[in-house]
Amino acid sequence: MSFLEFQNVSYTSDNNVILKDISLNVASGDFVSIVGPSGSGKSTLLRLCGDLISPTLGDIIFEGKNYRDYKAVDLRKNIAYCFQTPYLFGDTVMENIEFPYYVRNIKPDITRIKSLFSMFDMSDDYLKRDVKNLSGGEKQRIALMRSILFRPKILLLDEVTSALDTDNTLIVEKVIASLHAEGATVLWVTHNPEQSRKYANKILTIHAGKIESFEEVVI
Numbered sequence: 001m002s003f004l005e006f007q008n009v010s011y012t013s014d015n016n017v018i019l020k021d022i023s024l025n026v027a028s029g030d031f032v033s034i035v036g037p038s039g040s041g042k043s044t045l046l047r048l049c050g051d052l053i054s055p056t057l058g059d060i061i062f063e064g065k066n067y068r069d070y071k072a073v074d075l076r077k078n079i080a081y082c083f084q085t086p087y088l089f090g091d092t093v094m095e096n097i098e099f100p101y102y103v104r105n106i107k108p109d110i111t112r113i114k115s116l117f118s119m120f121d122m123s124d125d126y127l128k129r130d131v132k133n134l135s136g137g138e139k140q141r142i143a144l145m146r147s148i149l150f151r152p153k154i155l156l157l158d159e160v161t162s163a164l165d166t167d168n169t170l171i172v173e174k175v176i177a178s179l180h181a182e183g184a185t186v187l188w189v190t191h192n193p194e195q196s197r198k199y200a201n202k203i204l205t206i207h208a209g210k211i212e213s214f215e216e217v218v219i
Contacts (some may be wrong), residue, residue, distance in 0.1 A: 002025045031199050079154040119175050156186065
């Protein structure tokens with residue numbers, strides 16, 4: 001049984017075909033880098049995976065069950081999406097970090113929170129900061145941290161290191177590699193050829209809304 005499967009999926013917006021007849025099988029534990037030219041449909045594929053949009057045609061199956069048969073909140077507890085442009089809400093970093101606990105009716109785990117800040121080489125003093133005063137790179141790391149406080153079964157990443165310098169990119173890559181080693185399935189959109197092959201076991205190439213190739217990475 002496939003872990004995540006696209007069955008003849010197409011997506012159309014304003015009469016424009018963004019993705020056409022996508023069939024894809026992702027195994028549990030895969031690390032898939034998604035590459036291709038700008039405008040080819042990579043981010044749309046990721047948004048479909050995250051149930052942020054629905055297919056115009058076709059079906060998406062997760063753990064043997066159609067996306068349509070899940071409650072949206074249940075999918076999003078298991079499938080975490082981190083955008084290229086991070087979105088933080090409210091006034092403080094703490095409000096964002098507490099949110100995943102709030103939706104689960106669980107008391108925030110301060111030990112887990114501090115551990116994540118340490119992994120990202122950030123002080124937990126950030127919890128008190130106003131989100132409006134954060135840099136783009138800081139917002140990106142906080143948004144990613146918010147996504148992985150509860151280890152997702154699938155982690156969807158859309159150019160998440162694009163606003164980071166070299167040192168912080170390496171830190172984020174290390175955290176993502178650690179999550180993958182713990183069992184998370186990762187789908188990562190990147191335009192960086194070196195990054196695309198650094199951790200992935202499979203490369204998915206999309207061109208003009210269609211799958212051009214889906215190949216194993218040869219080490």
